[in-house]
Each structure stands twice: as structure tokens, then as C-alpha cells.
Amino acid sequence: MGINCEPHVGPADEPVSTLEQRCAHHLPLLLFLPLLPLLHVTVSAEASGPVLPRGRPPPPPPPPGAGAGAGPPAMSRPWRCRWGCGQAAAGTEGMDLPVRSRTGGAPGHRTEMTHPDSDLKEKSLKEDLKFYFMNPCQKFRARHQIPWKLGLQILKIVMVTTQLVLFGLNNQLVVSFKEDNTVAFKHLFLKNYSGVDEDDYSCSVYTQKDVYDSIFFAIHQYHRLKNISLGTLGYEENEDNRIGLKVCKQHYKKGTMLSSNDTLNIDSDIDIDCIHLDLQTLSNKNSQDWMNSSFFSLEFYRLLQVEISFNLEGIDLQSIHARELPDCYAFQNTITFDNKAHSGKIKIYFDSDANIQECKDWRISGSIQKNTQYVLVFDAFVILSCFTSLILCSRSIVLALRLQKRFLKFFLEKYKRPVCDADRWEFINGWYVLVIISDMMTIIGSILKMEIKAKNLTNYDLCSILLGTSTLFVWVGVIRYLGYFQTYNVLILTMQASLPKVLRFCCCAGMIYLGYTFCGWIVLGPYHEKFEDLNTVAECLFSLVNGDDMFATFAQIQQKSILVWLFSRLYLYSFISLFIYMILSLFIALITDSYDTIKKYQQNGFPSTDLQEFLKECGGIEEYRGEPSFSMSCFCCCRRQGSDDNLILIS
Structure with missing residues (x-):
């Protein structure tokens, strides 16, 4: 008696059942299944046909093309085991139960788990990738995950701006007091x-x-x-x-x-x-x-x-x-x-x-001291908010790097080639890096502000630079959330596409600009107040590029030397003609070309990278989540199924 396992010719989506369920009509023999390990029954994944008793020759192979068009290949069909009667050879210590491997691999005991594990790993990776590249509204729709970072960034914008305004009003009093005293001292002394x-x-x-x-x-x-x-x-x-x-x-x-x-x-x-x-x-x-x-x-x-x-x-x-x-x-x-x-x-x-x-032995009555304490508490709350934002963004970057490592390893194992640099950088969210820098500057600036408020520190300039720059970065970060709307995303995509070309163009134009700067300083410096030093020359030429103060620059040249006067005319006319009519026009043309490319991509679709092609196999967000949440459907950004914020431009 032997067990012959053959592929079940049935619906391809029929689930694979256990051996006992498939052979229910041989119920008495199923009682011996728990004893198979004791009888040293081995399960082998041979790539052969039905099992024959030992010593019986195998049947001839089917003619070529006999199974063509009969449905899906046998490797993709579920297996049905049937019991048959055969005559085992004498002295046999057990029964062979050969089972064809689903992956078509060599015989063995663990090949059945190789393909399911790989599919599960790929599916898990795709779901993690898809969830990572969702915007906060899509993440809420997919997993009902509250966008804490989004809410914290909005709160931080309000708090940091309020803090900056309060510090600016105080700093304005300091600056005006210094300037007024300087003018008074000049009149006095x-x-x-x-x-x-x-x-x-x-x-x-x-x-x-x-x-x-x-x-x-x-x-x-x-x-x-x-x-x-x-x-x-x-x-x-x-x-x-x-x-x-x-x-x-x-x-x-x-x-x-x-x-x-x-x-x-x-x-x-x-x-x-x-x-x-x-x-x-x-x-x-x-x-x-x-x-x-x-x-x-x-x-x-x-x-x-x-x-x-x-x-x-x-x-x-x-x-x-x-x-x-x-x-x-x-x-x-x-x-x-x-x-x-x-x-x-x-x-x-x-x-x-x-x-x-620090003032010595000052005594002030009233509510000024209490007002100072309120401001210090507000600054401490700003520091706490920025520190929380710093931790969340740092955690997101660490998780992104881990996800990048998983994707690179899987892509190399499956496709036998490395991922391009553009896809590698796609995991590094530049907005998070900007937020981290802004948070660090805000924390340091707030600490300095608290020390200044308590009259333990007097460095207003450093505190102003830190708070001002951090507020600039915070408001620039708002563009990220506007980028979730396609109509507001043009500026980000245009800057992203044109930046490499603009930088290369500026390097070439900068060489010409430096040449004119040194030439104007050495020749026109003794005869023109705007060319007395290199810094003034650079500022003067930059104002000429913008069309400012042209006539005054021509008129203020001293006519003590006819040769220098003629050279100044040739110098200024050539610089203005070259930079305004040629270099500046080419500079604008580069940005315009990038803008036209973005408009074309928005109409016809953006080029896809390996990462995006890999994510397309995951399906849409509807397959990832359950029923949509009615509470979030009121936001227009949640109605969009995708965002251009994470697309990579090929230039």
C-alpha cells in the first residue's frame, strides 16, 4: 500500500487542505497517521509522478506538449493526495511519501516554506513602504493613526512665532535705546x-x-x-x-x-x-x-x-x-x-x-515680576514642544533608515541589482531634517532668551540669529503641507527640478562675476567711491544686475583721467549687457524650462523609478484600509489618493 500524490486539477484558488481532509474516504487508515514518525516515514519532495512501490519501474514521460492549454501549470495547483494500493517490497522499513515542491526546487523537507516566507516578507515590505510614503491624512484613513507630528508642527508654528514677536518687541527697545544714546553722545562730546x-x-x-x-x-x-x-x-x-x-x-x-x-x-x-x-x-x-x-x-x-x-x-x-x-x-x-x-x-x-x-540692588514693585515669570513658563513650554518634535522626527528618520536597509536588501536579493541613488535618497525626508535643525536652534535660542529675561545673559545678537533662523525654517516647512495639494505643489517641484541646473549655471556665471569684481576694484577704485574695496564692488555690480542705481554709477566716475573714463564706460556697458541681457535671461530660462517640464509631467504623468514601480504592485490605499472614516472626509486633502510630494523628478 502506498500514497500517491498528484496535482489536483481543479480551481486554482481552491485552498490547500491537510492530508487528513483530502483523504477522508480512507478514514480507518488515518488512525495510523500519528504513528508515521515512529515508522520512519519520510516525506520527500521529488519531482516525479505518482509513487510506485520499490522495484517498479517509473512510467514513461508524457509526450511533449500533451498538457498544453490544459490550464495553469502544475506548480501553481493545490495538491490532492489519494491513497492507492500497491505491493511493497519485502523488508521495507517504511513508506515513502514523495510530494512535489511548490517552488519546483530540489527534494527536501523545507522547500515548502521557502516560497510562502518570501511572499510574506515581500508583502510586509510593500505594506510598510506604502504606509511610509503616505501623507498624514492617508495614514489616518489607512490605520486611523492620529497625525501627532502634523498637529505638533502646527502648534509649534503658532508658539515659535509668538515667542519671536515677544522677543522682537523687547529687542526693538534695546536697539532703539542704544542708537539714541549713541546720537546723544556725539552731540555731547x-x-x-x-x-x-x-x-x-x-x-x-x-x-x-x-x-x-x-x-x-x-x-x-x-x-x-x-x-x-x-x-x-x-x-x-x-x-x-x-x-x-x-x-x-x-x-x-x-x-x-x-x-x-x-x-x-x-x-x-x-x-x-x-x-x-x-x-x-x-x-x-x-x-x-x-x-x-x-x-x-x-x-x-x-x-x-x-x-x-x-x-x-x-x-x-x-x-x-x-x-x-x-x-x-x-x-x-x-x-x-x-x-x-x-x-x-x-x-x-x-x-x-x-x-x-546686571542691575545692582534694583527694587521694582507691581506686576512686572509676575509677568516675567509667565513669559519664562511660556518659553519652557516652547522648549518642551520643540524637544518632543525633535524626538519624533529623529525617530521617523531612524525608522526610515531601517526601512531603507530592508528594501535595499530585498531588492538586491530579488532583482540581482542595486537600487539607484535617487531611490536611496527617497527614504531620507528632507523636511524632517529641516525640522530637526529648526528645533535645535529654537531650543538653544529659547534657553538664551530665558537667561536674557532673567538678566543673567546679555547676548541679544546670538539669540536673535537663532530664533530668527528657526522661525524661518518653521515657516518654510509649511510648504510641505501645502504640497499635499496638487495646485500648491508647483513651487516645490519646480525648485527641486531646477536646483541642480541652476547651481551649475551659477558656478560658471560666478567666475565671470569675480573677474569683473577684481578688475573694477583695481582700475576704478581710486576714482569711484563704489569701487573702493572688494565688498563694495561686489554689492555695486549686484545692484547693476538688478537695474538699480545705473545712472549714478556712470555719473560718479571722476573724469581726471580720460583713459580711465573710457575704460569705465567699456567696463560698465559690457557688464550690464552681458549679465542682464544674456546671463540673467538664461537663468530665468532654466527655471521656466523646469516649470514647463513639471506642467507636462502633471498632465501626462511623472517618470517612475524602481521604488515607485515596486510600490505600484501594492494597489491603492483602498486595498490597504477598511471603510473610510467619515470624520476625516471633510478635509480636501484626505480625498486625494496620492501626493506629488514624494515623486522623484528626472532631469
């Missing part, structure tokens, strides 16, 4: 200051008497500060822990000037002499003694510069009206008389460096 700076310096003098008068005027004004100033100013100790002025002069070490034969002998070594004038010295009845000292006997042919430095302190009371704690400032003021050119014109520079410092 600079003699005959007109209120408008002449150039990068404040004013200038041309006679020796004007130099002495300007120096003594600044010293007397410092002495009478509390009697003449309108602000809340006071004296502050300098770096030597002394209250007063410090006057230093730089001059050549030795020098003689003979007027008889117009001879000038100068030793290029520089000496620096300083004198301290404290309040007691200035308040002395014999106040003219320090003025008549040899220190103020200046030899102008040796003199390089005179520097007067003094420190003041003040308090900003306007912040109280904004329910903010007042700030105390330390002003480090410097007046410089520059005679390095020895051109007969001494330029006077005034520089004021204001630093916020």
Missing part, C-alpha cells in the same frame, strides 16, 4: 557736530586750534556730564578700576623737521603715551594745570592719532512700560582723532559699545 556723519567718520578738523579745542571740549563735557545730560547716565569705572578719562596718543618715536631745506627725518617706530584724568583732577581749582602739561604739546608731523576713552553707565526705563524688567547698560566710548594720512585733514571717529549688565 563732539564739538560742532552737525548731526550727520560726513562719511564712515563723524566729523573732521583742519587746523591745530580745532584739534586742541575738540580734545578739551570732550574732556570738559565729561566733567560736566551730570549737569548737562538729559539721560539717566552716570560714571563707570574703566579697565583700571578708575573713574575718569584715559587719553592716549600715538606718534613716531623720533622726528625732526627742518623748514630751511624742507627736510623731514622720521623714525618709523611708534610710541604710545597715555594719561589718566580722574574726576578729582578735573574738579581741581587749578584745572588749567593738566591742559598746560607737556602731554598736550602735540607735534603734528609725528602725531598718528589721539584717543580719548571713558566709560558711562545708564538704565533703560522704557522697558517698564512694556512690563519688562529694566536693563542696565555699560557704555564704552572712544573718540579717535586720526592723523595717519598726514593730509591736513584729521578725521574724528566716535565709537560707543553698549553692553547690558
